[in-house]
Amino acid sequence: MSEASNSSNPLAPTEPLAPTEPTELTANVAPASTSGRSRLKITDVVLTPIAFRDPPLLNSAGVHEPWALRTIVEIHTDEGICGIGETYGDIGHLERLRTVAPALVGLDAYELGPMHQRVAAALRGQTGDDKHGLTGKISAPGTVDRVYSAFEVACLDIQGRAVGRPVVDLLGGAVRDAVPYSAYLFYKWAGHPGTEPDQWGEALDPVGVVSQARQLIDQYGFGSIKLKGGVFPPEQEVDAVRALRDAFPNTPLRLDPNAAWTPGTSLKVAEDLDGVLEYLEDPTPEIAGMAEVAAKAPMPLATNMCVVSFEHVAPSVAVNAVQVILSDHHYWGGLRRSAHLASICEAFDIGLSMHSNSHLGISLAAMTHLAAATPNLNYACDTHYPWNAADDVVVPGVLSFVDGSVAVPAGPGLGIELDRDVLGRLAENYRTCGLVQRDDTGYMRKFEPTYERKRPRW
Ligand code: GKR
Ligand code: MG
Numbered sequence: 001m002s003e004a005s006n007s008s009n010p011l012a013p014t015e016p017l018a019p020t021e022p023t024e025l026t027a028n029v030a031p032a033s034t035s036g037r038s039r040l041k042i043t044d045v046v047l048t049p050i051a052f053r054d055p056p057l058l059n060s061a062g063v064h065e066p067w068a069l070r071t072i073v074e075i076h077t078d079e080g081i082c083g084i085g086e087t088y089g090d091i092g093h094l095e096r097l098r099t100v101a102p103a104l105v106g107l108d109a110y111e112l113g114p115m116h117q118r119v120a121a122a123l124r125g126q127t128g129d130d131k132h133g134l135t136g137k138i139s140a141p142g143t144v145d146r147v148y149s150a151f152e153v154a155c156l157d158i159q160g161r162a163v164g165r166p167v168v169d170l171l172g173g174a175v176r177d178a179v180p181y182s183a184y185l186f187y188k189w190a191g192h193p194g195t196e197p198d199q200w201g202e203a204l205d206p207v208g209v210v211s212q213a214r215q216l217i218d219q220y221g222f223g224s225i226k227l228k229g230g231v232f233p234p235e236q237e238v239d240a241v242r243a244l245r246d247a248f249p250n251t252p253l254r255l256d257p258n259a260a261w262t263p264g265t266s267l268k269v270a271e272d273l274d275g276v277l278e279y280l281e282d283p284t285p286e287i288a289g290m291a292e293v294a295a296k297a298p299m300p301l302a303t304n305m306c307v308v309s310f311e312h313v314a315p316s317v318a319v320n321a322v323q324v325i326l327s328d329h330h331y332w333g334g335l336r337r338s339a340h341l342a343s344i345c346e347a348f349d350i351g352l353s354m355h356s357n358s359h360l361g362i363s364l365a366a367m368t369h370l371a372a373a374t375p376n377l378n379y380a381c382d383t384h385y386p387w388n389a390a391d392d393v394v395v396p397g398v399l400s401f402v403d404g405s406v407a408v409p410a411g412p413g414l415g416i417e418l419d420r421d422v423l424g425r426l427a428e429n430y431r432t433c434g435l436v437q438r439d440d441t442g443y444m445r446k447f448e449p450t451y452e453r454k455r456p457r458w
Helices: 091-104 112-123 140-163 206-220 234-247 263-272 287-294 310-319 334-347 361-372 385-391 420-433 440-447
Strands: 042-053 067-077 082-088 178-180 183-186 225-228 253-256 279-281 301-303 324-327 351-354 405-407
Touching (some): 042 091, 082 091, 082 140, 091 112, 140 310, 140 334, 206 385, 234 263, 263 279, 334 351, 361 385
Parallel strands (some): 225 253, 279 301, 301 324, 324 351
Antiparallel strands (some): 178 405
């Protein structure tokens, strides 16, 4: 039997529509379409790259630079409703956003399937590189999902505003009113070299790590803790986790060395921390390495490095490489595709947690709506927000942590507003800071010229 051609298969997706030219933004035009249904035609897409302050957080690739980069996406419609999204700010990604943006003009903000197709068509098979964080190998479909995500979030914001409902309702409704986040600890220098110590101070040993945990827990009320490892020899990081266990006897703990260890080292650490960790995150590179460790490790293994796109799920399931996937709407293709990932995890009995990179409040709001609508989210979500909150672009008042959780914003759409003065200031930072892409290794080399990025290192 021959395969049906697209034209005879009623289920085959239609070809993406040709991109249209941007049109003038016309506010408050009455909705109209041939069927009489209201339309929310996209009239303009505005991309604003920004830079905000970031402390010297250490990881397996080096150290965070003084500025973290993001892009703020605003989508305008012919009804005058505007939606917002937040995504990576590295130059390659920004260029891809710029390539795609004009192709979205003319679409209806409800046409998310066609929008995904247009993003794919505009990118023409490009594959991005992971310049925005330690999130593994990126494929062409993964690149489409990374670019599409912020546009999807902005369109969901528009849809919610149009019907007067929060995004969580568009995702199926809230199964929890507030979303728990975990304290995200980092080894860190007291301040960026040549500057005064920052408010967090130094954390380079177990005492510093415990004191950082206390600071974060006192301020935010977090009920679980993640330590970013891969910085010091594994025995030292095991000691830090043990110190956390002593200081916080009932708090779930996680350790994430971002693939800094061989399978052998990973197993040794896993055995040393038997009964101490709720999961061990990305101890070693690649699906095969993780499967080797998972076969003997006493605790579940989690990842945001070896399963980062839909095509990685089947090979990972085949060898039981990971027992927890950290979702992240910024690279899993937005909120609705992250909900698909949750269903896949449910089907294969894989745990679900949530990953984070340096981010501001638009991302936090989107993460919170998604997590609130995801029944099988089994763990408190990661967030870098405390490290960057001082520069948030969101008008204060809606996003706050109570007992480590963020209440789902109740207003329409994402339920938050852009602070335009802050946006202007952060856009100016971007123009003057001299960075266009994250480079933790290059920054580390300025202070330790022989530093090498190695994976695995131990
Ligand atoms: O910000 O240094 C960092 C993190 O290491 C980040 O880049 C990772 O992607 O937080 C992430 C993780 O959980 O691996
Ligand atoms: Mg991780």
